[in-house]
Structure formats: structure tokens, C-alpha cells
Amino acid sequence: MNNRLRVLRAERGWSQQDLAERLEVSRQSVNAIETGRYDPSLPLAFRIAELFGLAIEDVFVSPSKESAS
Amino acid sequence: MNNRLRVLRAERGWSQQDLAERLEVSRQSVNAIETGRYDPSLPLAFRIAELFGLAIEDVFVSPSKESAS
DNA sequence: ACTCGATGTGAAGGAGGCTTTACATGGAAA
DNA sequence: TTTCCATGTAAAGCCTCCTTCACATCGAGT
Numbered sequence: 001m002n003n004r005l006r007v008l009r010a011e012r013g014w015s016q017q018d019l020a021e022r023l024e025v026s027r028q029s030v031n032a033i034e035t036g037r038y039d040p041s042l043p044l045a046f047r048i049a050e051l052f053g054l055a056i057e058d059v060f061v062s063p064s065k066e067s068a069s
Numbered sequence: 070m071n072n073r074l075r076v077l078r079a080e081r082g083w084s085q086q087d088l089a090e091r092l093e094v095s096r097q098s099v100n101a102i103e104t105g106r107y108d109p110s111l112p113l114a115f116r117i118a119e120l121f122g123l124a125i126e127d128v129f130v131s132p133s134k135e136s137a138s
Numbered sequence: 139a140c141t142c143g144a145t146g147t148g149a150a151g152g153a154g155g156c157t158t159t160a161c162a163t164g165g166a167a168a
Numbered sequence: 169t170t171t172c173c174a175t176g177t178a179a180a181g182c183c184t185c186c187t188t189c190a191c192a193t194c195g196a197g198t
Contacts, residue, residue, distance in 0.1 A: 001112060015144060029186055031146065038185060039111045041154080043070060046131045056125045062115045084174060098156055100176065107155060110184080139198105146193080155184070163176080168169105 002061040006034045008052050023047055071130040075103045077121050092116055 009019050016034070020027040025044065033040050039060075040048065049056045078088050085103070089096040094113065102109050108129075109117065118125045 001115075017144080026187060027145090028147085028188085032186085035146075037147090041185060042108045042111055042114050042125075042129065043132055044185085045111050045114075045125075046070075046129075046133070050131065050133060056111075056114075060111065060115075062119065063112055064115070064119060086174080095157060096175090097158085097177085101155085104176075106177090110155060113155085141198085142196090144194085144196105146191105148190085148192105150188090152187080153185080155182105157180100157182080159179090161176105161178085163174100165174085166172085168171085 001039045001063055002036070002066055003033065004059055004061075005030075005048065008054075008059065009034075022051055070108045070132055071105070071135055072102065073128055073130075074099075074117065077123075077128065078103075091120055 005019075009016070014022075016030045017027045020030045023030070023044065024047075029040075029044075032038055039045075045056050045060060049059050052059060074088075078085070083091075085099045086096045089099045092099070092113065093116075098109075098113075101107055108114075114125050114129060118128050121128060
């Protein structure tokens with residue numbers, strides 16, 4: 001599932017480590033989500049969206065709505 | 070994580086089996102989510118929200134926003 | 139050349155999501 | 169009572185999420 005995490009993080013000037021600490025997960029988890037190696041759990045998706053003040057749908061792209069470029 | 074799945078399902082007169090088929094998961098998965106035994110994956114949460122025409126936030130209650138009754 | 143911060147990734151292990159099979163209970167209907 | 173549907177739950181197995189530890193690469197700065 002695509003997501004805008006890397007962009008949102010960069011807009012704030014945060015490193016993956018910074019973001020990981022705010023989310024209370026490991027840096028590797030942030031990296032894995034950004035690079036698309038796996039999707040976050042639903043509770044973590046909530047924490048991410050709330051941290052950025054967005055709806056989950058504005059951070060993560062529904063598989064059924066991805067454009068084929 | 071609390072959710073409104075049972076109510077939304079009942080509003081439509083669907084059995085757990087009906088809902089499971091529409092979501093393409095097992096009836097046991099629907100039951101487990103309704104009874105709070107576990108949270109769905111993020112992709113499944115998207116399918117659930119889209120099926121009901123709602124935002125994820127309108128189906129699942131963020132852990133940080135649950136009222137203590 | 140050296141260091142240092144940031145990022146990517148691998149391996150191993152624990153917890154959780156999801157499956158199939160299977161069984162139990164309860165309510166409605168006849 | 170018997171039947172039938174809906175629901176709850178257990179067990180075993182597989183895959184995913186998330187962890188820690190570890191190592192590699194790259195760019196900036198000195």
C-alpha cells in the first residue's frame with residue numbers, strides 16, 4: 001500500500017529516527033513502512049495520522065484507489 | 070480497538086457470513102474483529118470502510134480517543 | 139582520509155492477523 | 169423435540185508486523 005509518510009516527514013524536517021521516537025516505534029519500522037516493505041498495523045496507522053493531523057485516508061492510499069500511473 | 074462493525078452490519082441486515090463474503094475474508098475473521106479479539110490489518114480496514122461508504126475513523130475508534138465511559 | 143548522521147537492509151524471534159476445520163450454544167420456526 | 173441459522177470459540181499453521189542487533193552505503197563536513 002502506497003503512503004505519503006516520507007513526504008510528510010520531510011516537510012517537517014524530521015529524520016526517520018525523529019519520527020520513530022514520536023511514534024514510539026523503531027527506526028526500522030518507519031523505514032520499512034516508507035519503503036513499502038510492509039503496512040503498519042491499524043493502531044499504528046492511527047498514531048501516524050494523528051501525529052500529522054490528517055485522516056488515515058490522507059496518509060495511506062487505499063489499494064483500490066491507486067492509479068496505474 | 071473499539072469499532073462499530075456490528076452496528077453497521079446490523080443496519081444492513083447482514084449476517085457475519087454475508088459480511089465476510091463481501092470483504093472476502095472468513096466468517097471467523099469478521100467475528101474476531103466484532104468481538105474485539107483483534108484489529109484488522111490496514112488493508113482490510115480500508116475494505117471495510119469502503120464497503121460501508123465511511124472513513125476508517127468512522128468505523129474504528131482510535132485508541133487515543135476512547136472515552137472511559 | 140576520517141568521521142558522523144541518515145538511510146537501507148538482513149537475520150532471528152515474539153506477537154498478532156487470517157485461514158481451515160471443527161465443535162458448542164442459543165433462538166426461531168415448525 | 170427436531171431442524172436450521174447465526175454466533176462464539178478453540179487449535180494448528182502460515183504470513184505479516186515489529187523488535188533488537190548488526191552491518192553497509194552515501195553525502196556532508198572537516
